[in-house]
Amino acid sequence: MAEFTMELNDEQRDVRDWIHGFAADVIRPAAAEWDEREETPWPVIQEAAKIGLYSLDFYAQQFFDPTGLGIPMTMEELFWGDAGIALSIVGTGLAAVGVLANGTEEQIGTWVPQMYGDASDVKVAAFCSSEPDAGSDVAAMRTRAVYDEAKDEWVLNGTKTWATNGGIANVHVVVAVVDPELGSKGHASFIVPPGTPGLSQGQKFKKHGIRASHTAEVVLEDVRVPGHCLLGGKDKLDERLARARERAKGGERVKNAAMATFEASRPAVGAMAVGTARAAYEEALEYARTREQFGRPIIDNQGVAFQLADMRTQIDAARLLVWRASWMATTGKKFEHAEGSMSKLFASETAKKVTAQAIQILGGNGFTREYPVERMHRDAAIYTIFEGTSEIQRLVIARALSGMPIR
Secondary structure, X not given: OOOOOOOOOHHHHHHHHHHHHHHHHHHHHHHHHHHHHOOOOHHHHHHHHHOOOOOHHHHHHHXXXXXXXXXXXXXXXXXXXXXXXXXXXXXXXXXXXXHHHHOOHHXXXXXXXXXXXXXXXXXXEEEEOOEOOEOOOHHHOOOEEEXXXXXXXXXXXXXXEEEEXXXXXXXXXXXXXXXXXXHHHXXXXXXXXXXXXXXXXXXXXXXXXXXXOOEEEEEEEEEEEEHHHEOOOHHHHHHHHHHHHHHHHOOXXXXXXXXXXXXXXXXXXXXXXXXXXXXXXXHHHHHHHHOEEXXXXXXXXXXXXHHHHHHHHHHHHHHHHHHHHHHHHHOOOOOOOOHHHHHHHHHHHHHXXXXXXXXXXXXXXXXXXXXXXXXXXXXXXXXXXXXXXXXHHHXXXXXXXXXXXXX
């Protein structure tokens, strides 16, 4: 078990500097253009693929970093570059993790490479879970998967929403209800292969921020997938459903596996927020050092200097919470007090606050698109919403602290 440390080792520092260089040299110069275009930045993703940054191998190496710091370090540097483009680069990972967590070795070997493609023909994947009436309330999911035993096929019907890469993905991973009586325990995940009839893109959302990341509805109309596209296989599903039914009969509360997964993944989102907050703070600090009013740099004024001091303090505190939770998740330490949610809550709220303060320090310039803090502030708004809103994080934390089913 790796001891907790606040120092990156030489290899981690080399990787961090490599990612930072890509973010500075490739992502940042393209950020404003793709934000305005509101389109997937395929050329940037291709550049990331060419150097191995957009690949399963790279993210697997970071995921299995024994210190737990590989993923948060990667996320912070990429999102320091630009949140929208970074999400386009890492969004495929959501679907890949879904397959890695639930799939068989054969399914992993078959589908994950198709999610990424290669440097000459990059692909993306989509993880489809949220629905118009089922975001935080996963038990309200309506998308159904019915097994056609005669053909050994699953038939999927429903509508997914807020799907990163939805409709443009090569491979879609879809969460659907297989046993409505079990609520959230009756869900299963399915691979929808490329070109499967019945899957279509619905509304593409025009968003406030992270505009370079494609977000859309995914419509499933009598989508038929072979039996082997059920992640984990039918035998494993039948066993799991049988256990859930027995526990339900006995009145035993079954832990929601999806929510447990979200709790473990939330530090990565916190790291994204730290990256955006850090970028805005650095812009504000540089501006305050060089902008002169009344014959001196504005950083000479306590009103500005104290804001910057608070911004840096909050960013460092957020990073430490993210690193602690990431280390705990990697080393198998239980989140007794919802430490994963704590890290995501504090980091996301910090990003919103710090980017707003950056605009204030830049004054009128900060309100224009000539300076990147305006875009960073728009991007930061998503962190308190996706992967569980700040209100849901507080609910999770309060339940963990009190042991009560707080609503």
